[in-house]
Amino acid sequence: IYYKYTPKPEYGYLYLAKRGATTHDVLLGAEYYVYKNASCTSYANDKNGNHTLRVNSENSPYSNRLTYEPGTYYVRESSKVPKGTRRDTAVYKVTVKAGQSSWVSSKGWNEDIEYGVARIRKTDNTDPSKTVPGATYRIYKDKACTIRAKSELGKNIQLVTTAENSNTVTVAPGTYYIKEYKAAEGYLLSDAVYPITVTRGSTGLVEVTDSPNTGSLKLKKESADPDITADNKSYSLKGAVYGVYGSKADAGKDTNRMAVLTTNEKGETETLELKSGTEGIPYYIKEITPSAGFELCDGTDGSDQGIHTVTVKTGKTAVVTCREPVATGDFPLELQKYDEDTGLAKPQGTAGLEGAVFAIEYWNNNAGNTSGIPDAVWYYRTDKKGHFSIKNMDDFISRYTFGKNQSQTEYAGKTITSSPLKQNEDGNICFYMGTYRVREISPPKLYQLSGTMRMSWESSSKGVPVTEGCVFVMGYNEKTDTVDYKYADKVIQGDNISINAYDQVHLNMLTVTKYGSGRKPLSGVTYKLVRSSDGTEIETRTTGSDGQAVFQGLVPGEYILTEIQTAEGYNLLKEAVTVTLPYQMTEKEILDKGADISKAYFDEASQTFCFETVNYDITDSAHFDMPLTGGNHKTMYLLLTGALGLITAGLFLRRHTNR
Template sequence: MESTKTIKELFKEAGYFPDGTAWNDNKVSDYFKGDTFKDYSSHTMRMFYFERGAGASNLHMKFNLPVVPDGSIEVKKELSNTDKEKYANVRFKFKVYAQKSKGNETFEENTYEVLKAAKMADGTAVTFDDDGAFYLKPGQKATFSGLKDHQKYYVEEIGVKSDEYDDIKINEVSYTEYTENENEEGKKVRDIRTSKEVAENRRLVVFTNNCSAANKRELRITKAMQEGQMTDGTFSFRIYLTSTEGELVPYVGPYYLYCVNDRGEDKKETIYYKNDNGTLTALESGEVEVAGDTNSSGEITGIPVGYTISITQILSGTEFKVEEINLNNQEYKVPTITVSGCKDVVTSNNIATGTIELGNDASVLVTNHKNYKVIKVEKQWKDSRKSDGTGEGNPDLEDDLKPQSTFLGLYYRDAVQPEQVKEVDATKQWACEFEIPGNPNLSDYKVREVVKNGENNYNPVNSEEYIKLGNYIYQVTYSDSEKTETTEGVEEKTVSVVNTLQRGSIEITKNNANKEKLGGAEFKITGPDNYEETVTTPSEGENKGVITISDLLPGEYVITETKAPANYNLLANPITVVVGTTEGESASSGFTVVGDSNTHYYYDLKMEITNNKLFDMPAAGGGFRATIFGVGIMIIAGGWYIIRRRRRII
């Protein structure tokens, strides 16, 4: 017959308590907790079974009450106020005392002796010290046999540190302090003793130590990237804690996940997250919940940079191991791991180990570094002016003669298009760095200044070719060092890109009608940026009649003859020429092809000016014939160039 009544209701109906005394509503809590027996109470179950006589009969019973054989007692160790009991590799010291026998199953009333024989739950023998002390870890119990039911005993837990365990209960009743001393570095150490009781009335003794705040510590694992580097990737960890057997085993249990956000003005906000297989969901500000559980291998996945994993309520003395797993070795180097707030720290490759200390939380900072090499590019600007007044050729270019910006491209071997393009300008000190992921051979890469030619299309400017940037044209050269250096674990080399501003010149040859060169002709040349210079053709020597004005910026120049050679007429009108002009017609088929172009820029102009003698001069001031030759640099968008010699007739 099945009954749905509780065991307390059955005893109440019978009118008796489990020990046979009459029921009394005022004493119910002495025997029952809720609807069942009070914790740690002992009971004898008697079953009366009557056979019918003929035929076979069977009795089957199921119950979940722990069984303690007659003459036995059990001592068990538990911890409260922590959920990491199975990872607590700490031992607690005990002694069990029983009344000394006088024979004939009688015992000395006040004389007790230490018991030194017991078995663990798995049947193995308990190991005792010489003085009869034995040790239990959380969750373990020892069974002592051979006691008589009416024989008294008591149990001591020895050396309980008050800063680790701030409350001890024995069978749910707060402890009675036995002794206290200050002999261990000033820390309070207590020996906790049970009352004396006969074995029949107390078969089980459970010592429950409540972990103090100083003894419940936290393991924090924070993911970071090297300063200046960012990634959208996520990372995974495997976490181990020591078991009660002293071996590192995967931690299987809950963890928290949070990120500290900087709100400015010294205000920071900690936001906690739920982690559903790598999908993070932020909780409301101030709300704290467990993010999830590690898997059966102790793994946590999907952790972004800047987030912290927190495992709480770990007892001091617990060893841990944190391992970063599933790291893409092509993208990232071996991480740098920094451990603080604990002892026995060892770091190696992607693993960190340590031991939790009393009163301290352990922090593990795992910093990843992108696995890459670097080509640094230094842009230099030079002036083709022959001297800056110090005698130095190609001096540094003045800032107002530099463009607003230019582009640099990184090419792999003979690739048509660059893998990376960076714009550089004065705000970037005309420098940049190309990060090349993985472990490449840097000699397989080259840097070229490039001209943008449509969307994602660039044309390279090779060494000693020309590029037009803004109003000026520059010749580009490269210095590519084969030597590499290693800085903070990153292999790098430096490439120098030199742009030299191209200046022009005007060469004036003064002739008479017979093509004889004439000295003593004086010319004033004016041009851009208030340029003005007066020159005179030499009257003797191999350069007689020839004068060259050099280091001219591109632009329009006006040449005025201010003094004619003796017996010759002045030019009636000034001559206007343009250094860097694109106008003119070829009078010579000779040219040097550097690229492919349709636009010619003339920078070095040659002029032949012919004057008649005074007696031949017309009334209007005489006639002249000036011929202008141009040695030009030719450029088009795309960075291709051509050098030609041209002639213009005036």
């Protein structure tokens, strides 16, 4: 089987593009014919039998497409020209190539009328240097703006503002009226009518202004913990500074601030007028500087890392509420008791460093002012090592009642109650910004409420009385986003605030009076006093003409009194006497024995009455002479083998086996 194959010719394509020569507007209806020869006497039909190129849409300058075999063709405008333009008499030679598109580009020229150009320039009336792009203005022939003006091509004309001026339109010379048809984004639609005069060959320019479409914005700052900050001078809603931004990125970097808002005493800012839109324009608010006692807004109030988004709508006031985190500190206070005489964190004798009570008093000011009644007080007690930590709840006293009036404290007979402790979100104890004073209000066992306290790094010359205490100011440093602790106007460095508190131990006195026959005082009798715990000899004393040997400055503890030399004609005591200083009695013992407590002090730590002056009367028998209430001394007898001792003003006497 044989067949003959005839290949189809390959085609190319031909288009026309035509605009106004001066306006560049689309020339609707422009029509061109395609010819085979340069004299334009023979039409060249395409494969579909068509030889006409026509601009059929006012939105596009391009014509229909004709499909031709490859070759050379000639194009010329027909006699049907668009209104207001002259016929283009040029003949355009064009080569069509297979598989490719070829173009004929032409410009339409106006007829005999020489046109002018209209243009508008629009600026912001709040900032004359700023142009307003995107506003659309229509041009009318009448002042009432009912008859639209036409371009040289007979089309309705309008102007759209740009970043510099606007587009231009070509119109016949004359006076026209311009009115806004569509406002630029963020601006109000103006109903003003502006006249414009266009002359031949010149450009008429109208200068107009417009008012931004505005709404308003204000901010209110609130405390995230009003229970702490209410009526607290260390915290203030006044003075917080916020930046207003046009984008979240700018807010995050604090760049391109549009405005700044500052809070007053109520935490409120002034009202800020901003551009808005029908649907609203978003703005972004971020705190730049916190007010006193507050941390920077960090997003705990639900904002995005402290960035608040608000939409400002025309004619409305948007209110942003910022609930700001309260600055608190853990106040890492540590305190150690010391003996003031030895300088050691070890008690003398049988005294102890346990049981000292300290008050941590708080005033809601950041000026270090401790006058008046504290706004809060917390109480702590030292442990067996004489130490307390503000973080250790075992050292914390929630409620406590002090002993009788003889107690060495201003709180004698009274009950103290600690203020509630605050915990942060991690469950750790934290304290408010403000002024703190740490002072001793009750001494440890057998110590006096007398001594000095100072920071652990200070010299002894810097000590202050323990009853006056150390004063600190805790404040938030917004620059470093940390809590600063100041003492004596110095910022304390380190992880803790360490205080050394020194107390004086109660010293005791032992008086021995030796009597002979007829209770005649004997001189020349010598006694030795030894510390029982380690056998250290304290000193020896010999009675004078009054029969007395006095031992003074004795620290609390157990002692052994031995007669080592007696008067001529008398025998030495066969047994030593064990003496405990001070002589301590419970309240029940005081009541049972009717003891006179006017010469005793009440030791809060041991809950006993302490007699620090002890008298021994030694004859052939020992008399325990207990001072009773009212001074009516009755005698109680304690028999000792070979010796008798009389105790006045309180003595604990027991046998020392020395046989």
